Amino acid sequence: MEQHTTTALLYLNGITVSFDGFKALNELSFLIEPGEMRAIIGPNGAGKTTMIDVVTGKTRPDAGDVYFEEGTYDLSKLDETDIAALGIGRKFQKPTVFDMHTVEDNLLLALKNDRRVRATLLWQSSTPQERRIEEIFDTIRLKSLRSRVAGSLSHGQKQWLEIGMLLAQEPKLLLVDEPVAGMTDAETRQTAELLKEINRTKTVIVVEHDMTFVRDLGVRVTCLHEGSVLAEGTIDQVSQNERVVEVYLGR
Amino acid sequence: MTAHPLIRMLDRGAVLFLALLGAFAIAIPVLNLLVPEGSALHVSTYLVALFGKYVCYGILALSIDLIWGYAGILSLGHGAFFALGGYAMGMYLMRQIGTRGVYANPILPDFMVFLNWKELPVYWYGFQYFPYAALMVMLVPGALAFVFGWFAFRSRVTGVYLSIITQAMTFALMLGFFRNNFGFGGNNGLTDFKDILGFNVQAEGTRNALLVVSCLALAIGFLICRAIVTSKFGKVLVAIRDAEARTRFLGYRVEAYKLFVFTLSACMAGVAGALYVPQVGIINPSEFAPGNSIEAVIWVAVGGRGTLTGAVLGAFVVNYAKTFFTSGVLAPYWLFMLGGLFIAVTLLLPRGVIGTYNHWRDGRGEARAAGVPNAPPHAAK
Numbered sequence: 001m002e003q004h005t006t007t008a009l010l011y012l013n014g015i016t017v018s019f020d021g022f023k024a025l026n027e028l029s030f031l032i033e034p035g036e037m038r039a040i041i042g043p044n045g046a047g048k049t050t051m052i053d054v055v056t057g058k059t060r061p062d063a064g065d066v067y068f069e070e071g072t073y074d075l076s077k078l079d080e081t082d083i084a085a086l087g088i089g090r091k092f093q094k095p096t097v098f099d100m101h102t103v104e105d106n107l108l109l110a111l112k113n114d115r116r117v118r119a120t121l122l123w124q125s126s127t128p129q130e131r132r133i134e135e136i137f138d139t140i141r142l143k144s145l146r147s148r149v150a151g152s153l154s155h156g157q158k159q160w161l162e163i164g165m166l167l168a169q170e171p172k173l174l175l176v177d178e179p180v181a182g183m184t185d186a187e188t189r190q191t192a193e194l195l196k197e198i199n200r201t202k203t204v205i206v207v208e209h210d211m212t213f214v215r216d217l218g219v220r221v222t223c224l225h226e227g228s229v230l231a232e233g234t235i236d237q238v239s240q241n242e243r244v245v246e247v248y249l250g251r
Numbered sequence: 252m253t254a255h256p257l258i259r260m261l262d263r264g265a266v267l268f269l270a271l272l273g274a275f276a277i278a279i280p281v282l283n284l285l286v287p288e289g290s291a292l293h294v295s296t297y298l299v300a301l302f303g304k305y306v307c308y309g310i311l312a313l314s315i316d317l318i319w320g321y322a323g324i325l326s327l328g329h330g331a332f333f334a335l336g337g338y339a340m341g342m343y344l345m346r347q348i349g350t351r352g353v354y355a356n357p358i359l360p361d362f363m364v365f366l367n368w369k370e371l372p373v374y375w376y377g378f379q380y381f382p383y384a385a386l387m388v389m390l391v392p393g394a395l396a397f398v399f400g401w402f403a404f405r406s407r408v409t410g411v412y413l414s415i416i417t418q419a420m421t422f423a424l425m426l427g428f429f430r431n432n433f434g435f436g437g438n439n440g441l442t443d444f445k446d447i448l449g450f451n452v453q454a455e456g457t458r459n460a461l462l463v464v465s466c467l468a469l470a471i472g473f474l475i476c477r478a479i480v481t482s483k484f485g486k487v488l489v490a491i492r493d494a495e496a497r498t499r500f501l502g503y504r505v506e507a508y509k510l511f512v513f514t515l516s517a518c519m520a521g522v523a524g525a526l527y528v529p530q531v532g533i534i535n536p537s538e539f540a541p542g543n544s545i546e547a548v549i550w551v552a553v554g555g556r557g558t559l560t561g562a563v564l565g566a567f568v569v570n571y572a573k574t575f576f577t578s579g580v581l582a583p584y585w586l587f588m589l590g591g592l593f594i595a596v597t598l599l600l601p602r603g604v605i606g607t608y609n610h611w612r613d614g615r616g617e618a619r620a621a622g623v624p625n626a627p628p629h630a631a632k
């Protein structure tokens with residue numbers, strides 16, 4: 001295999017994805033360095049979720065390269081399971097938890113562990129695992145709801161649970177699609193704090209429309225538009241960019 | 252979550268089920284063999300065989316519930332695995348006939364002599380040995396399910412498409428087994444069995460023994476299913492059932508999970524078929540009929556999908572109704588009644604009998620915990 005000399009954790013180059021001729025991503029290229037946190041903004045339909053789909057193996061790009069860990073893994077050749085096993089976790093735009101399972105079981109299923117059939121058949125709970133689940137409960141503040149079925153949670157609680165599941169997976173790279181949709185201002189602020197905390201040890205990509213939240217994060221921002229990068233830089237640089245104001249912020 | 256696996260596995264419902272099954276397995280032979288024929292309590296040998304048949308249907312229903320109720324795989328071809336297990340047992344029983352057949356050929360079954368075959372086909376080799384036949388009872392359905400599932404699950408065939416190809420599978424097998432040159436007795440199938448492990452299959456004692464063995468197989472099958480659905484593996488299955496894509500993104504290899512339970516379930520169905528054949532005395536290609544597989548799914552729906560005990564209950568109740576109605580003046584209308592039952596359950600009792608009961612009980616439990624007396628159960632979503 002061709003060797004890719006890049007220091008990036010995630011490397012996207014010339015990614016194109018078309019749906020019936022419509023280009024959801026159009027030669028999209030950007031890099032994420034290890035340990036970075038990046039905010040992705042852009043108008044509806046800009047291709048933000050599609051970008052996450054490409055990285056996590058849900059959608060195959062029609063053209064372009066997606067590499068993980070300094071070019072070691074070609075993500076366009078792997079499926080969702082392999083990519084998750086490499087340490088890439090995602091939170092969905094529409095919170096997606098296992099409705100029929102309890103909150104605790106949702107975390108248990110997400111917990112970093114041997115995922116093979118034999119391992120889950122013979123699985124026994126252990127103290128370190130239970131402790132880890134307690135830690136996550138402390139972080140996401142859902143302890144009192146632990147034996148409720150996840151389907152009965154509110155939208156905001158599901159968002160938190162899904163963030164908890166993402167933490168439980170202990171991925172190297174987190175792709176977080178609109179985490180604060182449906183949250184109160186206070187919860188939004190807490191989420192920003194939590195993501196910053198997570199970013200101390202992990203690389204994070206956050207897609208979000210809430211500009212106050214993005215400002216709170218205080219990280220490098222990439223604005224997508226019609227499937228390509230429109231602008232990239234600090235929040236101030238990007239929000240003063242004329243094109244960004246025109247297509248997104250100024251609406 | 253800290254409960255010991257055995258405690259998790261044997262909850263109150265499971266213990267009750269096993270107790271009832273045990274009582275049934277003891278009571279029926281006692282009432283048949285020890286209570287004199289004139290007594291009102293006597294159970295006829297005809298009923299013993301009939302109940303034995305229901306127990307086999309119960310095992311089949313259990314195998315369907317494991318994949319449909321927990322993993323969301325709706326197989327409309329499980330009758331094929333049942334029939335294959337039945338044929339494997341039938342082949343053993345045929346070879347036990349020996350020189351007692353009409354043509355008195357020590358090796359070849361009658362239908363082969365009739366077709367002027369000179370030699371036993373290779374795939375009939377070994378079936379005179381019970382252990383080999385017993386192995387094949389599980390191995391053949393299991394292997395077919397493995398190959399079928401390997402292709403289907405890897406290509407991510409799900410939902411209605413999967414159901415349709417399972418129907419096609421059982422239909423294709425039916426057409427094959429109807430052919431004389433397939434070597435399984437064509438449309439007559441395998442019948443006129445004499446004995447099993449040296450005991451006359453028609454004898455009262457054998458019939459009772461077969462009933463008890465079938466109950467034992469049902470109990471073991473039930474315990475295996477309980478162990479699976481209460482393990483973490485079982486939680487992954489439910490996750491796959493409810494949100495397959497999400498499960499993949501968590502890093503679970505969904506196709507491996509499906510393949511494992513599908514194959515296991517086919518082996519169970521094979522055992523059910525193998526126990527069924529000596530009790531009804533015949534196995535023929537009509538056992539592969541697509542309608543049979545659909546009927547079995549209806550039993551599970553009626554009793555309650557994803558409850559295990561409900562599947563067995565459904566198999567008993569629907570088949571008892573079938574026996575009752577098809578022997579009376581209502582016989583021509585049975586299929587309409589079955590169809591009507593399915594529609595009624597789907598519309599009025601979508602969780603099935605046991606599922607509805609469990610839901611009602613859980614709802615009451617939660618209400619009590621919350622200090623609300625007699626709160627209504629949660630509205631169905």
Ligand SMILES: Nc1ncnc2c1ncn2[C@@H]1O[C@H](COP(=O)(O)OP(=O)(O)OP(=O)(O)O)[C@@H](O)[C@H]1O
Nearest residue numbers: 019023024042043044045046047048049050051093
């Ligand atoms: N499976 C699909 N089939 C057809 N079109 C699709 C598909 N998925 C996405 N699209 C289209 O691709 C474009 C990009 O969608 P995408 O979901 O990536 O946007 P987004 O930037 O996440 O928008 P939002 O902010 O609304 O979430 C949209 O026009 C969408 O309609």
Ligand SMILES: [Mg+2]
Nearest residue numbers: 048049050093
């Ligand atoms: Mg989106």
